[in-house]
Amino acid sequence: MKTGDRGRVDLDSEECKGCGLCVEACPPKVLALASHLNRYGYHPATYSGEGCTGCGICYFACPEPGAIVVWRLKAEARPVAQAA
Template sequence: MEKKVIINEERCKSCGLCVSVCPKHVLRISEKLNSNGYHPAELFDNDNCISCGFCYLICPDAAIEEVRRLEPVRK
């Protein structure tokens, strides 16, 4: 499945605010390093993400570039 949260890892400063406000605890600070030396946040549990966008709202670096939601399946 496509990612519900698109993170620009280069913009991330590893502040952890997105992780702190995520109601479903699907974000974490990764082990990766970006070119500025920060460990960028990552979405590790896409399935349980509810696309609330709290991470987008609190991100001070516009590193959360998009939040998407699955379209309801039409019957």
């Protein structure tokens, strides 16, 4: 993970059906469908590992209830928040 990313995304490759809606939805375009297949035969969505802004849009675009968890940098960890 690149330092300075505001967000992080965890994708459950076994829950993912490879629909690609999160890839389409992701504003910074840091998600992609993997070239490998998961055990149900889908190309699961994967995170490139850097550039997530923590916007959460992929979470709402994803039709599987628990396939995506979005994390965001804690407020106190941010320099601005510390100053305040």
